[in-house]
Amino acid sequence: MKFNYLILSWFDRNKRELPWRNTRNPFHIWLSEIILQQTRVDQGKNFYLNFIKEFDTVKDLALADEQKVLKLWQGLGYYSRARNLHYTAQFIDKELNGVFPDSFIELKKLKGIGDYTAAAIASIVYNEAVPAVDGNMFRVFSRYYNIENDISNSQTKKIFWELGLEIIDQKRPGDFNQAVMDLGATICTPKLPKCDICPLNESCEALRLNKVLALPVKTKKIKVTNRFLHFILIKDEDRIALSKREGNDVWKNLYTLPMLETISDLLDHEALIEQSLHLELSFISEEKHILSHQNLFIKYYTLQSQSENITRLRNITDFEWVKLNDIENIPLPKPIEKFINYHFFD
DNA sequence: TATCCGTGGTC
DNA sequence: TGACCAAGGAT
Numbered sequence: 001m002k003f004n005y006l007i008l009s010w011f012d013r014n015k016r017e018l019p020w021r022n023t024r025n026p027f028h029i030w031l032s033e034i035i036l037q038q039t040r041v042d043q044g045k046n047f048y049l050n051f052i053k054e055f056d057t058v059k060d061l062a063l064a065d066e067q068k069v070l071k072l073w074q075g076l077g078y079y080s081r082a083r084n085l086h087y088t089a090q091f092i093d094k095e096l097n098g099v100f101p102d103s104f105i106e107l108k109k110l111k112g113i114g115d116y117t118a119a120a121i122a123s124i125v126y127n128e129a130v131p132a133v134d135g136n137m138f139r140v141f142s143r144y145y146n147i148e149n150d151i152s153n154s155q156t157k158k159i160f161w162e163l164g165l166e167i168i169d170q171k172r173p174g175d176f177n178q179a180v181m182d183l184g185a186t187i188c189t190p191k192l193p194k195c196d197i198c199p200l201n202e203s204c205e206a207l208r209l210n211k212v213l214a215l216p217v218k219t220k221k222i223k224v225t226n227r228f229l230h231f232i233l234i235k236d237e238d239r240i241a242l243s244k245r246e247g248n249d250v251w252k253n254l255y256t257l258p259m260l261e262t263i264s265d266l267l268d269h270e271a272l273i274e275q276s277l278h279l280e281l282s283f284i285s286e287e288k289h290i291l292s293h294q295n296l297f298i299k300y301y302t303l304q305s306q307s308e309n310i311t312r313l314r315n316i317t318d319f320e321w322v323k324l325n326d327i328e329n330i331p332l333p334k335p336i337e338k339f340i341n342y343h344f345f346d
Numbered sequence: 347t348a349t350c351c352g353t354g355g356t357c
Numbered sequence: 358t359g360a361c362c363a364a365g366g367a368t
Contacts, residue, residue, distance in 0.1 A: 036364040043354065043363085077352025080367075114366045134364050154347065181364055190362060191357075221360085223349085248368090250351065291352055334353065 002203060003144065004169045004176065010199035011179035016041070016186070019048055021178075026100040026125045027058050033117045034081050041185070047076050058100065061086065062093035070253060070331035079254060079331075084112030104130045115161070124174035131164025132177040133157055136184025141167075142216035143188060146205035152220035226295045228264065231257040231336070233284065233302050233343070234310065234319075240340075241310075241319040242330065250291060251333045257300070258319045278312060280304035289335045298335055 015021070018041065020032035031051055035044040051072055055061040061069070066086050073082035088110045092100060101107045103126065107118035115133060122128035131137065138151045141160055149156040169176040187194045193212055195201050206212045234241040234257075242255040281301040289296040303309045313319075322330060324344055332340065 033364065038351095038363055038365055039353080040355075040363050075353075077354090078365085080351065081365090084366080112366070116365060120364070132364075135362085136364065178364090185364080220348090248350085252351090289352095293350065293352095 006199045007179045024125045033120045058089050061089035074331050102126050123177050129173040131168050133160050136181045138216045140184045140188045143206035144204050151216045228262045228297045230260045231300050239321040242322045243319040254331045256336045258317045
């Protein structure tokens with residue numbers, strides 16, 4: 001097939017040299033695929049190198065504490081990836097006798113591995129001819145074949161899956177999937193695509209119809225909510241108070257300074273907090289931290305007359321004392337990491 | 347199934 | 358500078 005020949009010969013000449021290329025170690029490929037979910041290569045590369053430096057095998061990862069895994073993941077975001085990675089390593093170690101599943105169907109049963117990741121691992125490591133339907137595949141295929149289905153619609157994924165099953169190279173399925181991803185990341189990009197040097201430019205339908213930038217069609221926009229978070233710095237000699245975040249919310253199982261949340265940005269919300277909780281707070285600084293779907297308006301405070309207020313605070317939000325020297329083992333969200341580094345380590 | 351889950355880069 | 362995007366998955 002023309003598409004396969006063109007993209008594979010382009011891949012053979014232009015593929016990026018990456019740390020997880022030139023290996024078919026399932027643990028390494030799995031780790032790289034989890035790290036790269038919704039994450040650029042430039043951002044994930046060093047995390048991959050740090051992980052394999054720390055964990056050489058699935059068993060090494062399974063035997064580690066979740067906190068250590070989350071600390072290595074600190075700064076990468078989407079922390080459920082790290083929790084599921086750790087959970088699945090323990091599952092493989094205990095329930096599968098350390099044997100990595102070797103088919104798309106079996107891989108998909110693992111926590112944190114969906115259609116895309118199962119196909120990527122199965123094709124790259126085990127030569128199974130299943131298409132890796134990700135954002136790149138949506139873009140490259142929608143443009144090349146002029147597919148106008150809305151990729152925001154979850155039913156659209158099935159159309160691309162079926163098309164991928166037909167097109168995927170039977171002899172080199174792993175290279176085919178990686179070729180589509182490399183082309184999508186470097187040539188067939190969302191903005192400023194390099195159609196003039198694209199190996200597919202003579203047969204690309206979107207280019208012929210002059211609608212490259214109109215594809216893929218994506219209608220849904222994410223809804224962003226505002227949250228107002230108030231973090232309280234409590235220091236006692238060489239220790240500070242930290243709270244482990246629980247429940248299904250952002251930064252689950254990471255640690256922050258003890259926190260209060262208000263539901264609106266009232267002009268006098270500092271005073272409101274102080275009155276309702278009988279805490280005397282001193283403002284330190286503020287910042288806006290943007291998540292994919294939340295704007296976090298963050299303020300930092302210290303407690304006045306600390307000894308009188310700590311007991312009251314403990315009734316509202318639980319916390320534990322952590323020595324500053326032990327912070328290096330505590331997973332922290334980006335804004336808390338920045339705050340602590342600024343005040344204690346820089 | 348629509349929504350939730352991070353961070354950094356780009357224009 | 359705000360909006361969009363980046364090798365998605367769980368619920």
